[in-house]
Amino acid sequence: MVLELQKPRPIWQIMFSTHHTDVGLLYLITSLAFLFLGGTLALAIRAELFLPGSQIIADSMTFNRMFTVHGTTLIFLFILPFASAVGNYLVPIMVRYKDMAYPKLNAIAFWMIPPAGALIWLGFADFTWYATPPYSIISAPGPAADMWIFGLKILGISSVLGAINFIVTILKCKHPDMSIGQVPLLAWSFLTSSLIVLVAIPTFAAALLMLLTDRLGVSGFFNPAMGGDPIAYAHLFWFTFHPEVYVLVIPAIGMMYEIIPRFSRKPIFSHSSGIFAFVLLSMVSFSSWAHHMYATGMSFTEKTVFMIGTLAAVPASAMHVFNFIATMWNGRIKFATPMMWAVGGIALFFSAGAGGVVNAAMPLDFQTHDSYWVVGHFHLFVMGTIAFGSIGFFYYIFPYVTGRMYNERMGQIHFILSFIGTVLVFFTQHVLGLYGMPRRVYDYPPIPEWITMNQIASVGAMVIGVSMVIFLINMIYSSGKGKLADTDDPFNLGGKYYYPFEAKNPHH
């Protein structure tokens, strides 16, 4: 399944195609473009926060818009579309079917992404990616806010359509001789995350609509002046977005399930544990949403219930870590670039989770809520786990998709710099939060410890930035002029670079 970069096809053929590999490629290019756009905003934010006072951003409103679009872009326009890219490209192959279940719907789901991205970027709203009322109703200027709302509405629909496609393809279109237990773990990760999407997204779709009508003044769901309750939005938002963060992380873990066994030259320690852990995680993800709302004035009992719900998700995640460690044990591991990213990702996944458990303990939220601790914590997940897993997987499928090999040395340098940078930025931010620095601030008082830690974090961000430039150069050069890869075994592992499955009646 080698990409046509060796025999270029006209670009409009790919753009109008409904074949899963073409749609996957479109998702891939779009998501990577937004990775760089969102990442540039991050560099600007960190440059501004290097010292107190104004550095490169003239006023706080511009800064507020930048962090809003940064978060919105990287979550909705990089992580989710990248996962869709991988899923579209590989799920039909993994279940031995010719395409996704609904190819045209698939293409439509992709083509919703660019207009939604345009709406978000042209609007450049300032109300954070949560869009919490009452601020988003009474204080956020339109049309930026309304464009953001429409952009997210469209993205939500695209997500749901994609989820339907994955679920039907995996459950109904898999090869008749393949039992559900034999489906590869990467496909299972798409199945479970798509099921979460189906249940969780409609809640936020409703909340967005209510937010819009509130902004127009025709309703008062969340506006206290009209008898509404801002906390209702918080519940609706987090009911969707806590499970949604699992939608973000589960495919990345699935990608690690591809890389780690392959490069350890062993099968996964326990395929059934992996399936069990994915299913358990997706169910338990719905039980913890209001841990994001500990500071809103919930009662002791409410907080306790959600703390228990949060802690209940930890064993399922821990099972994945165990699975990976047990797989590597007694293997013969090749530390090529994809493997480095995957293993680094697990280490950071663990640290992110450990910090999260601390946060889940109710009274500790009084220290950490809306401070840089939270920023450090979730970035260890989205950058340290998800981006690491995604980038590692990108390197892994690069020869599959382009037929060429990337430059290994540059790939390793990319990893080392990114790992060092990630630790520098996000571990430091945990401490910065403990010292009290709030998040979403354009400027801060010249407290010496805050200044030092902000500077360390900014240096770390620049290190990541440099590594991403190396990545860009490697990608672009190697796709056109890289060494031709042996598509049976591009990494020289000794095994095959495919999904072993013996059909009893191979009619494919």
Next chain:
Amino acid sequence: MGHHSNWPEWVYVGIVIALMVWVGAEAWNAERLVEHIPADAEVIKVTGQQWFWSFEHEDGTKEIGELHVKVGKAYKFEIMSKDVNHSFNIHDYVVLLDAIPGRVNTVWFAPMEVGEHDIQCREYCGLIHYNMRGKLIVEEAEPSS
């Protein structure tokens, strides 16, 4: 597939669950202690609005941007907002609770040393969120005569 022994995984999951139970129990206990408001806590009404804090003591005294309290006394903050969500935070005393328009949130503390501490806003509220700050000044209690 995996015809190997399963017991390491079960032990590991058991340890993780035990750890989580411990975390939950400790947190529950600490929260229980921290949330118990003393009966003699003096009420201070805290109002957040874009972009400053104002305070009203029990005896009617009003303050803007600065809050004077006495050492060794318990105070109960009743936190409100006039416009958007804010969050009242005295980081040095680990006091943090959201100011939500339409409701009153309550948190208490008892300062034990004389000193000055920062008050900040911990919920994004727009243009000057980053500078919605104040000062808590803990003073000596008047000698009882």
Next chain:
Amino acid sequence: MKSILGLFLVLAILVIIPAADYVFAAGDEPEGYIDRRVIIWNLFYRMMTVAFTVGAVVSGTIIWLCWRFRESNPKATPTPYEKEGVW
């Protein structure tokens, strides 16, 4: 095995310290108001101790694994699955 024992030891100590503290602290504060800072930061330090202990075990294991089972290790042996080339 030793790491599990070590972990349980740390845990036991962490449970005993606050319990002992609570008992010995009775009658320490003249006014009787609890200091929320002390309770919260104390909980935090105990959690951090456990988190870093577990973290040391997990990351130590991962680092050791990567070192011992890297293919360039002179002690490295092929896995049983390499014979057929399918895994």
